Amino acid sequence: MTSKSQQLFEKSQQLIPGGVNSPVRAFRSVGGTPVFFKKGLGSRLWDVDGKEYIDYINSWGPMILGHAHPDVIKAVQEVAANSLSFGAPTGLELEIAELINKLVPSMEQVRLVSSGTEATMSAIRVARGFTGRNKLVKFEGCYHGHSDALLVKAGSGLLTFGEPSSAGVPAEVAAHTLTLEYNNTQQLKDLFEASGDEIACVIIEPVVGNMNLVVPHMEFLQTLRDLCTRHGAVLIFDEVMTGFRVHLGGAQALYNIRPDITTLGKVIGGGLPVGAFGGRKDIMQCLAPLGAVYQAGTLSGNPVAVTAGLATLKLLQTPDFHAKLAAQTKKLVDGLVSAAREAGVVFSAQSVGGMFGLYFSEKCPTSFAEVMQANKEQFNQFFHLMLDAGIYLAPSAFEAGFVSAAHTDADIAFTINAAKAAFKAVAPK
Ligand SMILES: *Cc1c(COP(=O)(O)O)cnc(C)c1O
Numbered sequence: 001m002t003s004k005s006q007q008l009f010e011k012s013q014q015l016i017p018g019g020v021n022s023p024v025r026a027f028r029s030v031g032g033t034p035v036f037f038k039k040g041l042g043s044r045l046w047d048v049d050g051k052e053y054i055d056y057i058n059s060w061g062p063m064i065l066g067h068a069h070p071d072v073i074k075a076v077q078e079v080a081a082n083s084l085s086f087g088a089p090t091g092l093e094l095e096i097a098e099l100i101n102k103l104v105p106s107m108e109q110v111r112l113v114s115s116g117t118e119a120t121m122s123a124i125r126v127a128r129g130f131t132g133r134n135k136l137v138k139f140e141g142c143y144h145g146h147s148d149a150l151l152v153k154a155g156s157g158l159l160t161f162g163e164p165s166s167a168g169v170p171a172e173v174a175a176h177t178l179t180l181e182y183n184n185t186q187q188l189k190d191l192f193e194a195s196g197d198e199i200a201c202v203i204i205e206p207v208v209g210n211m212n213l214v215v216p217h218m219e220f221l222q223t224l225r226d227l228c229t230r231h232g233a234v235l236i237f238d239e240v241m242t243g244f245r246v247h248l249g250g251a252q253a254l255y256n257i258r259p260d261i262t263t264l265g266k267v268i269g270g271g272l273p274v275g276a277f278g279g280r281k282d283i284m285q286c287l288a289p290l291g292a293v294y295q296a297g298t299l300s301g302n303p304v305a306v307t308a309g310l311a312t313l314k315l316l317q318t319p320d321f322h323a324k325l326a327a328q329t330k331k332l333v334d335g336l337v338s339a340a341r342e343a344g345v346v347f348s349a350q351s352v353g354g355m356f357g358l359y360f361s362e363k364c365p366t367s368f369a370e371v372m373q374a375n376k377e378q379f380n381q382f383f384h385l386m387l388d389a390g391i392y393l394a395p396s397a398f399e400a401g402f403v404s405a406a407h408t409d410a411d412i413a414f415t416i417n418a419a420k421a422a423f424k425a426v427a428p429k
Contacts, residue, residue, distance in 0.1 A: 004048040005036045029396040030380045035387070040067025042406035045392060053392040054411050058402040061209075061241050061266040064325075064354060065315055066406025072270050075311040080304050093301040096310055100268075100276060103313070104239075104249055106258045110278030111287065112301040116240035116265030117145025119275035120203065122295045123261045124149060127201035127234035129293035130283045137191065137202040137233075139182040141211030141368030144203055144238050144263075152177040182208060183366045185220045188227060196231035201261075206251035209241040209400035211371045213350060213357025215364070218255065225257050234283060240265035240275070241400075244313065246353030248322055254353070270312030272305035321405065325354040328412065329403040332356065335416035343423035346375070356401045358393075371398060378426050385422035391415050 012019035020026045020034065027034045035053075039046040043066050045053045058064065065072065079092075097110050113119050124136055124147075136149055144150045152162035152174040162177040164170070180187045182204075192199070202224060208214040228235040237259035242251040244267040252259055261279035268274050278284060286293045299305075316322070329351040336358065340347035350357055350364045359365060360375035360382070379397035386393055394401055 003033070006033050008036045008048065009033050024394075024396060024399065027395045029376075029398070030383045032384060034395070035392070042066040042068075043404060043408065043411050051390065053387075053390050054407070054415055055392045056401045056403065056415075057392060057394055058404050059266075059271060061245060061355075061402050062269060062271045064245060064267050064402075064404055065270070065312060066404040069312075069315070069406075071315060072308055072311040075307050076272070076304055079307040082303070084304055085299060085302055087298060090301065090303050090306075092303050092306045092310065096268075096306050096313075099310065099313055100264070100278065103244070103317075104252070104262060104264075104278075106252060106260075106280075107262050107276075107278035108281040109284035110276050111284070111295065112306070113275040113277065113297055114273045114299055114302070114305070115145070115275045116238075116263065117147055117275075118297070119240060119263040119265055119277040120144040120150065120236070120238055121147035123236050123263050123277040123279075124201060124203065125295065126277070126283060126286055126293050127236060127261060129286045129291070131200045131232065131234060133198055133200035133233075134176045135195070135199045136177045137199055138177060138179055139204055139208075140179050141182055141214065141371060142203075142205045142208055142238070143210035144205075145240075148173045149177055150203075152179060181367055181369075182214060183217050183220050185217070185223050188220070188223060192227040192231055192233075196227065196233065199228075199231060199233040201234040201236050202228055203236040203238055205241065206237050206239065206255065206257070206259075207242050207246055207352050207355065209355055210398075211368050212359060212365070212374070212398050213352065213355055213400040214366060214368075214371065215350065215352060216255070217366070221255055221257050225259075228260070234261055235259045236261045236263065238263045242353075242355070243267060244316055245355060245402075246322075248316060267312065267316075268309050269305050270308040272302075272308040273299075274302075274305045274309050315405075322353055325403065325405055326351070328407055328409075329354050329356050331409075332403060332407075332412050332415060333358075335412065336419050339416055339420045340423045342420065343427045345378070345423045345427050347423070351403075354403050356403065358401065360397070381426045382419075382422050385425055386418060389418035389422065391418050 036048045151166040153165040164174040239250040243264040247254040265275040333349040333351045360378045365371040
């Protein structure tokens with residue numbers, strides 16, 4: 001018998017490319033049919049067939065309070081009754097700008113946008129406008145949204161021009177983007193020595209959540225900060241994923257490094273489309289209408305979306321919120337590691353705040369090349385066994401996982417129990 005998810009997926013593929021509105025949702029990496037959902041509450045999801053899951057994707061991060069938190073829903077309903085959009089300033093935008101500045105002090109001025117992609121794209125434009133330079137540096141395995149200049153892979157050697165990693169991106173656009181290895185301090189030094197004064201900006205995920213989870217070496221981040229300062233390059237921390245999730249003040253508070261510009265998304269909208277970029281006042285004042293760098297948005301600062309963000313951020317400020325979230329996430333990760341060991345499966349895992357990484361490899365990876373060495377087949381088998389058991393993990397060996405404040409001890413225990421059976425099934429015979 002075909003499930004409702006299968007039926008919907010069949011039909012969707014006729015009208016929506018691949019049946020999905022964002023590629024990872026299609027389950028191409030793990031195989032099988034994507035699950036179509038109809039309801040979420042707290043740590044739980046229900047699919048269109050009525051099956052219940054414990055959710056470890058949390059909409060890829062935003063649902064840090066769990067699904068349908070009553071305070072957030074109530075705030076959204078109240079403000080929605082006063083119109084969904086004005087395309088004119090509101091006091092809500094000022095309120096969230098003040099809160100962002102309080103929680104992330106490096107963001108002296110901030111602009112709201114509607115997605116993480118828009119935030120990073122705009123941050124790069126303002127950095128280029130401010131410096132009058134073109135070159136952009138990024139790191140292999142980091143994802144910063146889908147704008148042209150960022151869909152670039154490394155060229156054939158260090159210091160060579162980048163090549164597009166997507167069809168439809170002109171080589172001329174990619175040519176301004178240089179891609180280096182994450183956590184490779186020497187490469188960074190070599191690049192800055194060779195052409196540091198031509199670099200407009202460096203964009204980085206200060207904890208990477210888009211090649212599974214990769215944690216930065218302190219020395220690497222500190223060197224990056226120092227080199228950018230010395231050469232007048234703008235340092236952009238892309239905290240779309242890590243913002244308000246690894247720490248109330250983001251990864252920059254966790255590691256005590258002050259970027260010039262920060263980009264936010266995901267948690268900042270509490271599940272509605274909000275992004276933001278902001279930082280040094282002298283840089284941000286290059287934006288129109290004050291300066292020559294153009295950037296705009298019809299729905300930017302949308303009152304309903306901003307309200308969902310404000311209601312979410314308000315609840316994150318309760319004492320010990322992040323300490324509890326981090327402890328709960330660590331409990332999950334530790335439980336999975338011992339379950340794998342018991343079953344004799346080569347496996348490692350780690351967490352930072354409410355983010356975690358699971359790797360079917362000997363040790364936690366520190367670069368894209370190491371991430372790629374994980375046993376993908378074993379992950380895929382594990383993923384489907386867990387899905388059957390009602391545990392919804394990211395459908396790819398190369399994505400991070402997320403825990404919310406709604407995940408209870410019982411949820412974690414249930415998950416570890418399911419993993420015990422799944423690890424046994426995937427263990428080498
Ligand atoms: C998700 C993500 C983006 C893109 O955000 P969208 O809202 O999907 O456009 C950019 N950077 C990082 C680090 C992300 O995790």
